[in-house]
Amino acid sequence: MKIGVYFCNCGTNIADKVNSDLVAEAVKTFPDHHYFVVLDFICSEDGRLQFEESLKGEQPDRVVVAACSPRDHENTFRRCLINAGINPYLLQMVNIREQIAWVTESPVVATEKAVRAIRGSANRVVLQKPLEKKQLEVSSDALIIGAGPAGMKAALSLAEAGRKVTLVERTPFIGGLPVRFEDLFPAMECAPCMLEPLMADLLHGDYAENIELMTMSELVELTGFYGNFIAKIHRKPRHVSLHDCIGCGECIEVCPVSVSNEFNSNACMRKAIDFAFTGVLPNAPSLMEDICIRSKGDECRLCKDVCPMGEDVIDLDEVASVVERRFGSLILATGASLYDTSQLSGLGMGTLPDVYDSMQFERMLSSTGPTGGEILTADGRSPESIAIVHCAGSLDEEHKPYCSGICCQYALKFNHLISEKLPNTSVTHYYRELVLPGKEAHAMFEYAVNNKNSTMRRYLRLSDIAVSCDEDRKLHIDCSGERAFSDMVILCPPLVPAEGSSELAKMLDLGCDSFGFFSELHGRIDSTQSTIKGIYLAGACHEPMDIKHSILEGMAAVGYSLAGLQPGRIVETEPTTAEIDESGCAGCHLCISVCPYRAISFDAEKNISRVNAVLCHGCGTCVAACPAAAIVGHGFTSEQIMAEIEGALK
Amino acid sequence: MSEKRDFEPRIIGFLCNWCSYAGADKAGGMQRSYPANVDIIRVLCSGRVEPQFIISAFAKGADGVIILACHPGDCHYKEGNCRALQRHTMLNMMLEQLGITKERCRLDYVSAGEGEKFIRVIGEMVETVNKLGQLKINHGNGEN
Numbered sequence: 001m002k003i004g005v006y007f008c009n010c011g012t013n014i015a016d017k018v019n020s021d022l023v024a025e026a027v028k029t030f031p032d033h034h035y036f037v038v039l040d041f042i043c044s045e046d047g048r049l050q051f052e053e054s055l056k057g058e059q060p061d062r063v064v065v066a067a068c069s070p071r072d073h074e075n076t077f078r079r080c081l082i083n084a085g086i087n088p089y090l091l092q093m094v095n096i097r098e099q100i101a102w103v104t105e106s107p108v109v110a111t112e113k114a115v116r117a118i119r120g121s122a123n124r125v126v127l128q129k130p131l132e133k134k135q136l137e138v139s140s141d142a143l144i145i146g147a148g149p150a151g152m153k154a155a156l157s158l159a160e161a162g163r164k165v166t167l168v169e170r171t172p173f174i175g176g177l178p179v180r181f182e183d184l185f186p187a188m189e190c191a192p193c194m195l196e197p198l199m200a201d202l203l204h205g206d207y208a209e210n211i212e213l214m215t216m217s218e219l220v221e222l223t224g225f226y227g228n229f230i231a232k233i234h235r236k237p238r239h240v241s242l243h244d245c246i247g248c249g250e251c252i253e254v255c256p257v258s259v260s261n262e263f264n265s266n267a268c269m270r271k272a273i274d275f276a277f278t279g280v281l282p283n284a285p286s287l288m289e290d291i292c293i294r295s296k297g298d299e300c301r302l303c304k305d306v307c308p309m310g311e312d313v314i315d316l317d318e319v320a321s322v323v324e325r326r327f328g329s330l331i332l333a334t335g336a337s338l339y340d341t342s343q344l345s346g347l348g349m350g351t352l353p354d355v356y357d358s359m360q361f362e363r364m365l366s367s368t369g370p371t372g373g374e375i376l377t378a379d380g381r382s383p384e385s386i387a388i389v390h391c392a393g394s395l396d397e398e399h400k401p402y403c404s405g406i407c408c409q410y411a412l413k414f415n416h417l418i419s420e421k422l423p424n425t426s427v428t429h430y431y432r433e434l435v436l437p438g439k440e441a442h443a444m445f446e447y448a449v450n451n452k453n454s455t456m457r458r459y460l461r462l463s464d465i466a467v468s469c470d471e472d473r474k475l476h477i478d479c480s481g482e483r484a485f486s487d488m489v490i491l492c493p494p495l496v497p498a499e500g501s502s503e504l505a506k507m508l509d510l511g512c513d514s515f516g517f518f519s520e521l522h523g524r525i526d527s528t529q530s531t532i533k534g535i536y537l538a539g540a541c542h543e544p545m546d547i548k549h550s551i552l553e554g555m556a557a558v559g560y561s562l563a564g565l566q567p568g569r570i571v572e573t574e575p576t577t578a579e580i581d582e583s584g585c586a587g588c589h590l591c592i593s594v595c596p597y598r599a600i601s602f603d604a605e606k607n608i609s610r611v612n613a614v615l616c617h618g619c620g621t622c623v624a625a626c627p628a629a630a631i632v633g634h635g636f637t638s639e640q641i642m643a644e645i646e647g648a649l650k
Numbered sequence: 651m652s653e654k655r656d657f658e659p660r661i662i663g664f665l666c667n668w669c670s671y672a673g674a675d676k677a678g679g680m681q682r683s684y685p686a687n688v689d690i691i692r693v694l695c696s697g698r699v700e701p702q703f704i705i706s707a708f709a710k711g712a713d714g715v716i717i718l719a720c721h722p723g724d725c726h727y728k729e730g731n732c733r734a735l736q737r738h739t740m741l742n743m744m745l746e747q748l749g750i751t752k753e754r755c756r757l758d759y760v761s762a763g764e765g766e767k768f769i770r771v772i773g774e775m776v777e778t779v780n781k782l783g784q785l786k787i788n789h790g791n792g793e794n
Contacts, residue, residue, distance in 0.1 A: 069675045070692070071667075098678025099690055103769075105683040113686040120689065531728065576694075594697075596728040619727035620698030624737070636694060642706055645662055648689040649711045 001126055003034045004060035005118065006051060008042045008067035010097055017101035017110040023066070026115040030122050035060070043073045048080050055084035062125040066094040066118050087130035089575065089635060092121040116648045123647030127640045131575035134613050138227030139328040140565040143168065145219055145504075148176020149195070149547050150539030151333030152202050153554035159210035161562055166212045166325050167202075168219060168233055170500075171263075173280035174199055176335055178547050180263070180277070180359075182366040182373065185409040185546075186440035188416060192279060192368075199281045215242075216286065218500075220322065222508055225615050226534030226564075227328045227571055237318035239287035240273070244313045247283035249275070251303035251314060259291045261370070265360040268370035273303045273314075278368040287314070328565040329534045331557045332510075332518060333550075334501060336540035339393045339400060339493035347392065347491060348467040353378045354475060355467060355489045357392075358410060365417050375421055375488075379473065383425055383487030387477050388414055389465060390431035392491040396462055400494040400515065404544035407492040408435045412444035414490060419451055427454040428486070430465060430479060495544035508535065509598050518542040528556040532598065533615055536560050576635035577616035578623055582608050584630030591622035591631060659779035661714040662707040663688040663772075666696040668726035669761050670718030676765035684769045685776040688716065696720070696757075697730025701741045704755060708745075708787065714754045714779035718771070721759040731759070753778050754785065 005027050009015040024036045037054055041047045042065065055063065063086065065077050070093040078088035096114045104110035142158050144151045147169035155167045167174075178184065179199075181191040202211060214235055221232035240251075255271035263276040270276075272291040293300050294316060304314040341357045342350040349355050354377050356364070363369035364376070377383055388411045393399035408431065415427050429448070436445050448454050459465055459479055466478045467489055475486045497516040505512045511519035511531045518537050521529040530537050536557035539550035564571070580591070580600075587607040592600045599615035600622060602608075611622070611631075623633035665671040671692050677684065693699060696719035704715045717738060719731035738757040745755055756775055760768045 069671075069678070071672060071675060095675070095690070095692075098675040100686070102678040102681045103684055104686045106686075109686045113689070116689050120691070594733060596730070617727055619695040619730050620693065621695060621727065621730045621733050624698050624700045625733070633698065636698060638700060638702070641691060641693065641703055644691055645703060645707050645712075646710055648662065648691070649660060649707065 001032045001061045002058070003032055003062045003064060003122055003125060004055065004058055005034050005036045005064045005066065005122065006042060006054075007036065007038045008047070008065065009038060009040045010068060010101075011041065014067070014097050014101045017104060017107050018096055018114045019107060019111045022111050023115055023118060027118065027122070030119060032122070032126060034122065042067055043076055048076070051077070052080045052084045055081065055086060060086070061090070062128060063091045064094060064118060064121050064125055065091060066096045066114065066121075068097040069095045069099070087132075089131035090125070090128055092125040092128065094118050094121045116650075119650055120644040120647035124640045124644040127637065127643055128635075131634055133572040133575055135570045135572055136227060136614060138565050138569070138571045139326055140567045140569075141165065141327040142329045142331060142561050143219075143229070143231055143325060143327045144331045144333060146170075146176065146333035146335055146539070146541070147174040147202075147213070147215075148333060148335045148539060148550065149178060149198075150335070150550040150554035150557075151176070151331065152198055153551045154331050154333060154538055154558050155211050156198065156202055156205070156207065157555060157558040158561060159207035161558075162210065162567070163561070164210055164212070164327075166214065166233075166327065168217045169213070169215045170218055171276065172215050172238065172286040173276050173282065174202065174213070174215070175281065177359075179280070180366060181362045183413060183417060185406075185413040186438070186444055188413065203282060213242075213282070214323075215282065219504070219507070222330070225612055227614065228326070229328065229330055229534065230324060230326050231330075233323050233325065235321050235323060237287075237289065237315075237320055238284070239289075239315055239318050240284045241313050241315070242282050242284050244309055245284035246309055247285075248308060249285070250306050250308060252285060254302040254306045256300065256302065257291055257293055259288065264370040265363050267360070267363065287316075329536065329561040331536045331538055331554075331561065332504075332530070332541050333538040333554060333557075334504065334541040335498045335550075336495040336544060337498050339496045341392055341491045341493045343399065344393055344462065344491070344493075346463070346466045347389065348469070348475070348489065349491060352467060352469045352475065353473060354383075354487060355491065358407070358414075358490060358492045361414065361490045362410075365414075373421075375418065375425075377473075377487055381487065382422055385426045385428070385484075385486045386418055386488045386490065387428045387430060387475075387484070387486040388490045388492065390429060390492050391433065392462065392493045394494040395432055399462075400496070402494065402515070402544070403433070403435055404495040405435055405437070406495070406544060406546045409441050409444065409546070411490075411492050412436075412441075412448045415448040415451060415454055416444060419453060423453075425453065427451070428477075428484060429454065429456050430459050430477070431456065432459060495540055497541065501541065508532065510535065528553050529560060531596075534564075571614070573613050574618060576618045576633075577613045578611045578618065578620065579613075579632050579634060580609050580611055581630045581632065582606065584628050585609055586628050586630070588627065590625050590627065594621050594625045596621070657780065657784055659687045659713045659776055659784075660711060661688040661716060661775060661779060662712045663690045664693055664696065664699045664703065664715070664717045665690050666719050666726070666730070667692055667694045669720035669724060670696075670759075670768070672762035673718070673760035673764045673768040676763060677768045680765045680769075682769060684772050687776045687779075688772050695725070695727045695730035696734035697725075697727065697732075699734055699737070701737055701744070704741060708750060708754075708785060713782070713785045714756070714775060716755075716771070716775050717757045718760045718768075719757065721761055724761065749787070750785065751782065754782060
């Protein structure tokens, strides 16, 4: 076997410490046929040309390059091999600059160390095999779960880029949490007005035909892998055709049954067939099967008969279905919900009247909410005083130790909206810390501070605050020995993962952090990638965040999806992955248990494990774990590493 | 570096590509000398290091072996360093039985930014093995 050993002087960087003549002498003593070439700056344009010319002339079977760190130029030199018609994986680099020349005082010692390292690599490279990148056809379509700001933005952007998108939403409407709000921080912008264009584009815009919206639907099974996922989606019957319904609401008028409306914090009633709340999109009501009297055997068909659009709009016999979709990437935009404030002892949630969490208060402020936007106590009065408790469970080891980063801002938004609606009502903010990042939020703070009716009171621990109630339904707030009265208390709790997140994570085998948010691949450089390739995280499903950041993350996830999966493009996978030798595998499952990427599955028929090269990251943990030594770590085989050890120790 | 000693320890270092190998490169960038006794073998992940590699290194003449991994929680492959730690703990028990004191086989954590720490850990390891002296494996009789 003919091995080319190329030595880079790197100007004087290496040459000053490592004597290439002595290395050349040593190389002559290596087994196999070696030739030795010294070049200056192989990475430079001239150097690369000389290197490639030499490779073309010599046609070596294997190549060793003793130069800088492979982290610098391994890919550069691999490309040179390709240009010279040699498989790039037949190269082994020796790091004689960063790890020898630059860190060894004595040239004699440095040269000796370089010889050992080059001998190790020469020993290893003999065992290296040509490797080929695997090619795979992929789907560039996407599935998005959650039609809140992040999911909608992602769907629209992918659709604009020509991708087919399936957007799965659990509720009967799109828009997520913000569509339930009246105004938004920090600019007191009308929430529905801001979201309306986005939602209209999604439903009827230029690219809407690329988006398949499934409301009242949930993902129930996911198989496959990056580029080739298959999902099963459970669709609850809406009983109203999104295509044909014009949203006139005549069916609602005639419906004989009512139930409290969960989308209005159960503070008002809705009919069995109804909108979640006024103004929702898609503009069609949905029928709650379990509330409809037909579920109790009644033959009622008032809604169907009254529909002015004909017989086909309301389908009383529609049943749940499971549909299958194939796609390449999955974006999770399942959002967050509020921490259950009834867990906070002494604050009165669920036990005292007129104690609300911030979502209930958002609905009260909303013109589409249970009070039509009027701030009213449970017995219908305008409150004279309102207390807002920030950090209700945040920064608190007993509840959630983190700060959600949005509550102070919406609490100050509440201040603004209360004083607009009720100019004489006093507002007291009980806060632990004030968190108002960015260039805009300070305006709300200044407004609150300058509001003659508002007071800012700092507290240390949540246990310093106790809410109680006297016979006149007046609420008392005791805070560090001082008592104040209030007609209404609003609790601002931390954001927590949306209901069903842990079940979804379990189904997808996705990691969650200790708070139950989906784990990111990396908290900073890959925060919108999940731990599974091709599954992206957008918005508050992985960390509390505001609308702006959720929308940005929707775009970020789209970026990954667009960059990685293009129509007609073949995805190439690195060949330095693990592969299981079927004849050696005993089917013990150990590799499956140590794989951090779910890249290994079990073939029960053959009783063997199998590595999916697309999902494998090549870490080699399974290779080291296999008790039968039946797994090959391509590019880093046990034999190659052993040969390197042996060569270095000779 | 001081003049050559009578005994120059031979140490094999398994460095994971993403943290500790990068940490060694960082030390290189700082251009500060450290003992040249550790021959570095690059692996993608410390979780790739088979116990057999270590035993083989000792059998072929190494006086010490050092495995450098990403810090816990920082593994590029999520948890390979935890596997490395588990294997190292098990292996140390076995090495003791073979008469190889556990100080000859060290596992430590060096991040990509910790050039200083890399230099310190290498210095300590060389010093430790230097004190222990050359490893003599007497085919089952162990190290005396």
